[in-house]
Amino acid sequence: MTLIARVRSAAAGLRALWRSRADEQALHDELTAFVDAAADDLIAKGVDPETARRHARRTLGNPAVIKEDTRAAGWDHTLEMLWQDARYGARAMRRTPGFTSIIVLTLGLGIGGNAAILGVVDTLYFQALPFPRPDRLLRLQDSAPGPAGDRRLFGMHSQNVAEAAGRSDLFASTVAMFEEDLTITGGADAERVTVISRTAGWHDTLGIEPAAGRDFTTDEERRGRASGVALVSDALWRRRFGGARVGTAVLHLDGRPFVIVGIMPSGFRFPYEADVWIPHVVNPAEHGRDYAVFARMVDGRTLPQVRTAMDLLSARLRAEYADELPGYAIAANMLRKSLVGSEADTSLALIPVVAFLLLLACVNVATLLLARSVARRKESAVRAALGATRLRQVRQSLAEAVLLAGCGGIVGVLLAGWIAPALVTLVPANLVRQLGMRPPGIGWPVIGISAVLSVAAGVACAVLPLVGGRAGSAPSLREGGRGSAMDSPRSRRTLDGLAAAQLVLAILLLSGAAAMVENLLALQRRNLGVAATGLLSLVVTPSIDAYPDGTTRAVLARRIVDRMSDIPGVTAAGITTVNPFGGSSWGASVIREGHDTGSRDAIQVNHRLVTPVTFRAMGIPLLQGRDFTWDDAAGGEPVAIVSERMSHQLWPGEDALGRRLRIARPGQPWLTVVGVVGDVADARDRGDPDITWYLPLLQFAGTPAAADLHLMLRAPSGVMADVRGQLAGIDPTLAAYDVSEMDDFYARTLDRNRVGAVTITVIGAFGLLLAALGVYGVMSFGVAERTGEIGVRMALGATRHAIMSFVFARAARLAAAGLVVGSAGALIVRRVVASFLPAVPQSGLGPSVLAAAALVVVIACACYVPARRATRVDPLIALRR
Amino acid sequence: MTDKSDSPSGLVQGTLDMLVLRVLALEPLHGYGISVRIQQVSKGVFDVNPGSLFPAFRRLERAGYIRPQWRVTEHNRRAKYYALTPSGARHLERETNEWRRQTAAIAAILGQA
Numbered sequence: 001m002t003l004i005a006r007v008r009s010a011a012a013g014l015r016a017l018w019r020s021r022a023d024e025q026a027l028h029d030e031l032t033a034f035v036d037a038a039a040d041d042l043i044a045k046g047v048d049p050e051t052a053r054r055h056a057r058r059t060l061g062n063p064a065v066i067k068e069d070t071r072a073a074g075w076d077h078t079l080e081m082l083w084q085d086a087r088y089g090a091r092a093m094r095r096t097p098g099f100t101s102i103i104v105l106t107l108g109l110g111i112g113g114n115a116a117i118l119g120v121v122d123t124l125y126f127q128a129l130p131f132p133r134p135d136r137l138l139r140l141q142d143s144a145p146g147p148a149g150d151r152r153l154f155g156m157h158s159q160n161v162a163e164a165a166g167r168s169d170l171f172a173s174t175v176a177m178f179e180e181d182l183t184i185t186g187g188a189d190a191e192r193v194t195v196i197s198r199t200a201g202w203h204d205t206l207g208i209e210p211a212a213g214r215d216f217t218t219d220e221e222r223r224g225r226a227s228g229v230a231l232v233s234d235a236l237w238r239r240r241f242g243g244a245r246v247g248t249a250v251l252h253l254d255g256r257p258f259v260i261v262g263i264m265p266s267g268f269r270f271p272y273e274a275d276v277w278i279p280h281v282v283n284p285a286e287h288g289r290d291y292a293v294f295a296r297m298v299d300g301r302t303l304p305q306v307r308t309a310m311d312l313l314s315a316r317l318r319a320e321y322a323d324e325l326p327g328y329a330i331a332a333n334m335l336r337k338s339l340v341g342s343e344a345d346t347s348l349a350l351i352p353v354v355a356f357l358l359l360l361a362c363v364n365v366a367t368l369l370l371a372r373s374v375a376r377r378k379e380s381a382v383r384a385a386l387g388a389t390r391l392r393q394v395r396q397s398l399a400e401a402v403l404l405a406g407c408g409g410i411v412g413v414l415l416a417g418w419i420a421p422a423l424v425t426l427v428p429a430n431l432v433r434q435l436g437m438r439p440p441g442i443g444w445p446v447i448g449i450s451a452v453l454s455v456a457a458g459v460a461c462a463v464l465p466l467v468g469g470r471a472g473s474a475p476s477l478r479e480g481g482r483g484s485a486m487d488s489p490r491s492r493r494t495l496d497g498l499a500a501a502q503l504v505l506a507i508l509l510l511s512g513a514a515a516m517v518e519n520l521l522a523l524q525r526r527n528l529g530v531a532a533t534g535l536l537s538l539v540v541t542p543s544i545d546a547y548p549d550g551t552t553r554a555v556l557a558r559r560i561v562d563r564m565s566d567i568p569g570v571t572a573a574g575i576t577t578v579n580p581f582g583g584s585s586w587g588a589s590v591i592r593e594g595h596d597t598g599s600r601d602a603i604q605v606n607h608r609l610v611t612p613v614t615f616r617a618m619g620i621p622l623l624q625g626r627d628f629t630w631d632d633a634a635g636g637e638p639v640a641i642v643s644e645r646m647s648h649q650l651w652p653g654e655d656a657l658g659r660r661l662r663i664a665r666p667g668q669p670w671l672t673v674v675g676v677v678g679d680v681a682d683a684r685d686r687g688d689p690d691i692t693w694y695l696p697l698l699q700f701a702g703t704p705a706a707a708d709l710h711l712m713l714r715a716p717s718g719v720m721a722d723v724r725g726q727l728a729g730i731d732p733t734l735a736a737y738d739v740s741e742m743d744d745f746y747a748r749t750l751d752r753n754r755v756g757a758v759t760i761t762v763i764g765a766f767g768l769l770l771a772a773l774g775v776y777g778v779m780s781f782g783v784a785e786r787t788g789e790i791g792v793r794m795a796l797g798a799t800r801h802a803i804m805s806f807v808f809a810r811a812a813r814l815a816a817a818g819l820v821v822g823s824a825g826a827l828i829v830r831r832v833v834a835s836f837l838p839a840v841p842q843s844g845l846g847p848s849v850l851a852a853a854a855l856v857v858v859i860a861c862a863c864y865v866p867a868r869r870a871t872r873v874d875p876l877i878a879l880r881r
Numbered sequence: 882m883t884d885k886s887d888s889p890s891g892l893v894q895g896t897l898d899m900l901v902l903r904v905l906a907l908e909p910l911h912g913y914g915i916s917v918r919i920q921q922v923s924k925g926v927f928d929v930n931p932g933s934l935f936p937a938f939r940r941l942e943r944a945g946y947i948r949p950q951w952r953v954t955e956h957n958r959r960a961k962y963y964a965l966t967p968s969g970a971r972h973l974e975r976e977t978n979e980w981r982r983q984t985a986a987i988a989a990i991l992g993q994a
Contacts, residue, residue: 026961027935029959031912033911033912033913033954033958033959033960034911034912034913034916034960036956036958036960037911037912037913037914037954037956037958038913040956040958041913059931060931061931062932065932066931066932066935066936069932069935069936070938070939072936073936073943
């Protein structure tokens with residue numbers, strides 16, 4: 001058939017669908033005309049009319065069959081048959097509402113679970129980033145070897161920003177930004193906002209324009225902050241400037257006026273949940289400032305090419321700054337990967353879990369459908385006798401299953417919409433909160449996925465029972481009303497196999513759940529090295545203008561600690577520059593005395609500045625030596641305290657006290673180790689704690705690392721009012737932010753793990769329930785169809801006990817098969833899950849034993865009722881049937 | 882109906898459509914007329930089964946090769962006549978050429994053996 005003929009045929013089919021009744025009549029008339037014409041022909045030849053008509057009818061054959069064949073010649077016929085199948089299926093569904101709702105709910109949960117998780121994955125990986133051609137965007141970062149041989153990523157040093165920006169052969173444009181928290185002054189109440197200083201490449205690189213007003217001019221971008229202009233987020237504009245006019249409204253940041261020239265699109269707060277953007281020019285000579293750098297690749301360039309070029313550049317920089325940058329390199333990653341980062345691990349771990357759930361649901365439904373199809377054998381025998389082909393019968397069961405799964409899909413979408421808000425924790429905050437991307441929920445992706453899964457699940461449910469061969473391919477009417485409905489051992493084997501498969505899947509789900517719960521518990525129990533309970537943390541960032549140098553800052557720090565210590569209820573107060581449970585971190589390259597010959601001897605350590613008493617306030621044990629005192633100030637002997645790990649790593653088997661260290665930059669003074677403290681783990685990093693050195697805040701108060709002061713108070717949370725009062729008493733512009741109890745703070749870092757663990761536990765429990773129902777269904781069906789056999793056994797003197805064990809023996813075989821295969825699978829699942837979740841040991845019998853125990857209990861429960869029923873069989877009644 | 886197969890006795894699968902089109906190339910005919918004409922022209926070799934004729938009509942009509950039309954027969958009855966459309970004529974020509982090519986090839990092979 002040519003294309004045109006095909007189109008014509010399609011159109012004719014469509015028309016036929018509309019006027020099918022007229023079509024039927026026409027076909028009927030046509031056949032009548034054929035008979036008439038044939039009869040007329042014969043009459044003309046002299047045959048008598050009666051015989052002629054009879055003969056003509058015989059020539060035509062069976063008109064019903066001809067009509068059927070003729071209808072079948074068009075594709076519309078297939079559609080009609082499908083519709084008929086669907087209507088028939090719908091009637092069957094209505095007849096058995098209980099059966100139907102169990103199946104619909106089962107499939108709904110399976111599909112809904114998948115749709116919800118895949119909705120998260122959609123946001124993570126497939127929803128377009130709001131930048132033009134985001135697949136060309138890279139993030140550039142400095143990287144250095146971590147203590148465990150891994151690589152750590154940092155913001156880019158200003159020198160390297162200039163180097164990278166100069167590579168026009170690789171990058172069409174680059175933009176560098178840094179973030180600071182400034183206070184809005186001059187309004188009703190002071191408010192801390194996140195201010196992004198951005199360089200001139202913003203427009204070409206990220207391409208996000210203000211929704212109202214204008215972007216910075218070239219001149220403004222060249223003059224940087226001094227130009228006195230700013231862009232604000234939509235939210236900030238509404239909150240503080242509603243009613244003002246863009247272009248004239250003035251924003252005061254730490255007392256400095258900025259004219260608001262534009263408002264960014266609603267929901268856009270990239271990067272760092274920005275409220276304000278101001279122009280900035282990078283000074284390559286400045287030290288201690290890290291930039292977030294984004295680059296747009298030149299068309300035709302690929303990530304591997306960029307990486308090779310960056311490696312060459314890094315090698316040159318390493319040679320130039322030999323002693324400062326041991327193992328230093330520039331890392332280039334796709335923007336999306338950098339945004340999603342490692343935060344996708346939980347959702348990725350959940351994908352196989354929900355896939356297993358759906359598979360389990362399908363197997364379960366397949367079991368139910370097979371059992372029913374066996375029960376409906378008589379019906380199918382009648383249909384076969386009336387001329388339904390085997391294909392037609394398979395199609396019928398397919399249509400029924402897809403219809404059921406379609407209803408399940410609708411339930412699934414609703415369910416996914418209901419679950420989704422709980423899963424929003426699985427999506428990195430930056431995608432939703434900074435880029436205004438759609439959080440997971442009911443959307444076209446979810447609906448589309450559900451539709452595809454529904455059809456797939458329906459087909460799977462209809463086909464799975466066929467795998468083992470359907471109960472006899474030629475059902476017969478002879479069985480009549482008596483005899484066992486399922487005398488074919490093949491279909492019994494299929495049922496058993498499906499039940500065992502459910503057990504296997506349930507074990508897999510449970511072992512996955514056990515691993516995730518174990519992971520969560522391990523993380524919660526984890527010794528972080530800090531006594532988090534009863535520890536209050538808050539941050540203060542003194543403005544550079546009011547406290548420009550080390551001296552003023554040191555005085556301020558001491559005053560803050562003194563005032564805090566005076567507050568009733570506060571038992572210890574200190575200041576550190578890094579919250580070990582999250583936020584920014586600072587690192588330093590350190591060399592020790594006696595190993596200071598080359599750059600290879602430099603060691604990367606966590607760099608933290610603390611005041612005296614901070615260790616006591618945070619509950620970090622002092623293992624050796626002494627704490628800092630207020631005398632360890634500028635002008636005093638330069639001293640350091642090291643973590644236990646650092647002491648072991650740098651001076652294995654020796655005493656660290658009295659040893660000397662310095663920052664691996666020429667001209668830095670030697671610092672004497674005066675104490676060793678316990679290790680503190682990084683709450684976000686699941687590996688071993690880093691090695692850390694602590695320096696006296698008072699000696700380094702003027703360095704960039706001391707910009708944010710993290711107050712650590714051993715105190716009940718009720719003291720916050722006093723804390724704020726005392727801070728205001730020192731300086732009214734000092735605003736406390738990020739106030740948190742440290743145990744809450746840590747609990748929040750586990751949110752994703754908790755959501756994951758709860759989700760998978762619910763799924764595992766549901767899987768176990770499904771498996772229980774499956775075993776129960778198979779067992780009760782088995783008992784029902786062998787009522788006659790049981791009757792014979794009882795009549796021949798079998799005891800109740802013997803009957804019970806007869807039923808349980810079959811269950812035991814099922815369970816044994818399920819257990820053996822399931823346990824083997826569980827070991828693999830554990831390995832896979834553990835690779836996502838480092839806190840879980842890869843081996844471990846606990847979860848498998850637990851899963852097996854749960855399984856035994858489930859099987860026992862599932863068998864009890866059918867077994868009891870078997871013992872109550874009355875031999876007389878059973879045999880008479 | 883004794884013959885369940887789609888093709889009439891001895892008729893190669895797919896050739897029925899061609900025969901119908903060929904018969905209609907001469908003049909529009911109704912169903913019975915077509916069956917009689919095929920029988921006559923083939924000198925009784927092909928006895929076309931109406932059970933395969935009507936599905937063939939439906940197929941050809943859907944493809945746009947023939948066009949139905951209700952007319953009055955010579956016996957003054959109403960009957961559905963089929964007429965060849967231009968695209969049906971082209972299709973017939975293509976099919977005929979193809980058929981000739983194939984039968985010539987087969988004849989050559991059989992002749993050799």
